[in-house]
Amino acid sequence: MELAEIRKRYLEFFKSAPRNHAIIPSAPLVPENDPTTLFTGSGMQPLVPYLLGQPHPEGKRVADSQKSFRAEDIDEVGDNRHTTFFEMLGNWSFGDYFKREQLSWFFEFLTSDKKGAGLDPERLYVTVFAGDPETGIERDEESVAIWKKLFTGKNVDAMTGGPKYVELGSEQNGGEVGMQGGRIFSYDVKKNWWSRAGVPSKMPAGEPGGPDSEVFYDFGEFAEDGTTPRHNEKFGKFCHPNCDCGRFLEIGNSVFMEYKKLPAKPNSPSGGFEKLAQRNVDFGGGLERITAAANNDSDVFKVDILHDVISILEKEIKKDYTESEKTTRSYRVITDHFRAAVFLISDGVLPANKERGYVLRRLIRKAVFEAHRLGVDSLRWMDGVGETIVHSYAGHYHDLAEKQNIILKELRGEAAKFFTTLEGGVKLLYGLMQERTVSPGQKKEITGQEAFDLFTVHGFPLELTIEKAGEMGFSVDAEGFKKLFAQHRDLSRTASAGQFKGGLADHSEKTMRLHTAHHLLLKALQIVLGPTVKQRGSNITSERLRMDFNYDGKMTEEQKREVERIVNEKIAEDLPVLRNEMPREEAEKLGAEHEFGQKYPDRVSVYSIGPKGATLEAPQLDRAFSIEFCGGPHVTHTGEIGHFKIAKEEASSAGIRRIRGVLGSGTI
Numbered sequence: 001m002e003l004a005e006i007r008k009r010y011l012e013f014f015k016s017a018p019r020n021h022a023i024i025p026s027a028p029l030v031p032e033n034d035p036t037t038l039f040t041g042s043g044m045q046p047l048v049p050y051l052l053g054q055p056h057p058e059g060k061r062v063a064d065s066q067k068s069f070r071a072e073d074i075d076e077v078g079d080n081r082h083t084t085f086f087e088m089l090g091n092w093s094f095g096d097y098f099k100r101e102q103l104s105w106f107f108e109f110l111t112s113d114k115k116g117a118g119l120d121p122e123r124l125y126v127t128v129f130a131g132d133p134e135t136g137i138e139r140d141e142e143s144v145a146i147w148k149k150l151f152t153g154k155n156v157d158a159m160t161g162g163p164k165y166v167e168l169g170s171e172q173n174g175g176e177v178g179m180q181g182g183r184i185f186s187y188d189v190k191k192n193w194w195s196r197a198g199v200p201s202k203m204p205a206g207e208p209g210g211p212d213s214e215v216f217y218d219f220g221e222f223a224e225d226g227t228t229p230r231h232n233e234k235f236g237k238f239c240h241p242n243c244d245c246g247r248f249l250e251i252g253n254s255v256f257m258e259y260k261k262l263p264a265k266p267n268s269p270s271g272g273f274e275k276l277a278q279r280n281v282d283f284g285g286g287l288e289r290i291t292a293a294a295n296n297d298s299d300v301f302k303v304d305i306l307h308d309v310i311s312i313l314e315k316e317i318k319k320d321y322t323e324s325e326k327t328t329r330s331y332r333v334i335t336d337h338f339r340a341a342v343f344l345i346s347d348g349v350l351p352a353n354k355e356r357g358y359v360l361r362r363l364i365r366k367a368v369f370e371a372h373r374l375g376v377d378s379l380r381w382m383d384g385v386g387e388t389i390v391h392s393y394a395g396h397y398h399d400l401a402e403k404q405n406i407i408l409k410e411l412r413g414e415a416a417k418f419f420t421t422l423e424g425g426v427k428l429l430y431g432l433m434q435e436r437t438v439s440p441g442q443k444k445e446i447t448g449q450e451a452f453d454l455f456t457v458h459g460f461p462l463e464l465t466i467e468k469a470g471e472m473g474f475s476v477d478a479e480g481f482k483k484l485f486a487q488h489r490d491l492s493r494t495a496s497a498g499q500f501k502g503g504l505a506d507h508s509e510k511t512m513r514l515h516t517a518h519h520l521l522l523k524a525l526q527i528v529l530g531p532t533v534k535q536r537g538s539n540i541t542s543e544r545l546r547m548d549f550n551y552d553g554k555m556t557e558e559q560k561r562e563v564e565r566i567v568n569e570k571i572a573e574d575l576p577v578l579r580n581e582m583p584r585e586e587a588e589k590l591g592a593e594h595e596f597g598q599k600y601p602d603r604v605s606v607y608s609i610g611p612k613g614a615t616l617e618a619p620q621l622d623r624a625f626s627i628e629f630c631g632g633p634h635v636t637h638t639g640e641i642g643h644f645k646i647a648k649e650e651a652s653s654a655g656i657r658r659i660r661g662v663l664g665s666g667t668i
Contacts, residue, residue, distance in 0.1 A: 011023050060093060067085070089285040106283065117293065171242050365414070432450060513635055513640060517661060543662070
């Protein structure tokens with residue numbers, strides 16, 4: 001089966017009765033007004049306001065296939081299952097159905113030959129939440145009972161007395177005791193609790209989460225040759241569903257999101273939890289993984305679209321995919337990284353030295369480097385790979401075809417820069433080795449610091465340094481490099497955590513005030529700089545707002561003062577801030593601002609500011625000072641915001657300016 005067929009079947013399955021889900025478009029990979037992360041890494045990210053209780057314009061049941069990107073998986077790519085970009089099939093219940101319906105429907109989709117993936121139920125194993133003494137949340141007995149009934153209905157394990165429940169607790173314990181003939185397994189919070197922040201102790205106040213139930217596909221005890229065991233004892237003495245040996249592949253996760261983290265208190269430093277106003281279902285299933293299971297092939301790179309890319313690489317590079325472990329790994333990295341780069345560029349990310357642009361740059365350069373390692377020093381193969389990815393996905397993501405020329409231009413340009421950088425790195429490395437060769441007593445080694453400098457300044461991967469140094473009889477202090485790299489990574493994570501702390505996810509008062517100020521700021525910029533000014537990115541925390549917008553030239557001091565004056569004038573007028581739902585076309589006719597390049601459903605949420613006297617019953621949208629597509633949250637009146645001040649205005653990239661705004665202590 002092909003990716004497009006599985007995606008189509010899934011969406012049609014949840015759209016049809018009795019499930020009756022509204023199908024919504026994928027959100028962009030660059031989150032709108034979500035400062036908690038650089039990228040959309042799951043289907044639930046764009047839906048947090050609705051999980052917290054805000055009504056969704058399409059109702060209480062929605063489903064989609066969400067583009068997702070996880071930068072933390074970059075270093076994992078190369079095995080048979082990890083990818084940075086993937087599609088997450090999702091369905092949600094906002095206070096409607098719960099465990100019984102969700103688990104039954106997903107099981108039906110997986111096992112149906114006509115309507116779903118057609119998987120053999122004997123190949124499916126499931127996990128549930130074992131409970132957590134620290135939070136007092138108990139084991140999910142209800143899901144255990146539901147799964148037993150579902151498997152029994154398919155006569156699974158009928159010869160051994162029916163589906164057996166096994167309590168494993170931790171992943172490590174699973175490796176010590178193994179399967180024990182089980183079909184349903186329970187694990188602790190590290191494996192069967194889901195929130196964007198991870199386990200309960202790491203969740204910020206206001207973050208939703210809950211226990212989950214995961215489904216795994218069993219590719220069998222032996223590899224495709226029928227004799228080689230899949231399990232390797234380096235992953236534990238015995239195999240179990242959460243083992244990383246490759247036998248089991250997680251294909252879907254149903255999160256029962258019914259809890260919200262509470263702020264820390266003197267008698268409860270970790271905060272604790274309260275029940276959300278509504279019980280939600282948040283399901284995510286990897287499209288590539290479900291397709292791999294449907295084809296009973298544990299290598300996700302064998303699914304049709306990814307394999308098409310690999311076929312092009314085989315023709316251009318003149319090496320078979322399975323020629324060696326090194327070749328297989330390199331092809332996987334190139335295929336994954338180029339697919340991710342295509343989608344990131346399509347959603348407005350461009351190569352740069354920090355944040356999203358740095359991640360994109362790293363993806364492209366790593367892919368080019370892997371091709372270089374295979375003996376390819378030309379860029380001829382790149383257009384074929386890029387075009388294949390675009391054409392393969394354009395049937396579902398129509399904007400890819402429109403942006404193909406831009407995508408290919410950015411891929412080529414960044415790759416060409418990397419080749420120039422590589423040449424500079426090679427010259428520097430050879431210069432270091434030449435000095436030591438002619439100097440008696442000098443140790444023939446490249447230090448960890450030198451290797452790290454080559455990496456950070458010239459983009460020179462450690463593998464290439466080791467390879468080139470080895471040609472001259474030099475060793476490389478790889479451990480020293482790894483220590484410096486780890487410090488660099490930790491600093492980056494700390495900076496990101498500082499940059500993105502607070503945020504809309506916690507719906508704090510300060511964040512909401514700045515969010516509403518953000519709307520006023522955009523309108524003020526359009527008044528002062530011209531109506532062609534559009535938002536090109538945003539990031540809002542409880543400390544400050546940040547907005548990127550298109551404008552050629554630095555703002556003058558007079559322009560900045562005038563923008564501040566307009567914003568503070570509208571704050572002083574204490575204008576009402578109203579939320580309305582309406583057809584997308586109607587909102588567009590009203591001139592509502594919306595995120596560049598984002599696709600919206602047929603009904604949208606719109607926030608308007610003003611005029612004075614406007615109410616929900618009579619919003620007077622044609623007279624509003626500001627009107628934008630937005631999911632919220634906001635203050636109810638602008639007078640709640642406080643005094644606004646532009647802290648900094650600077651260039652972000654070519655033709656894009658960036659403003660940072662704060663709320664001062666002054667009054668208006």
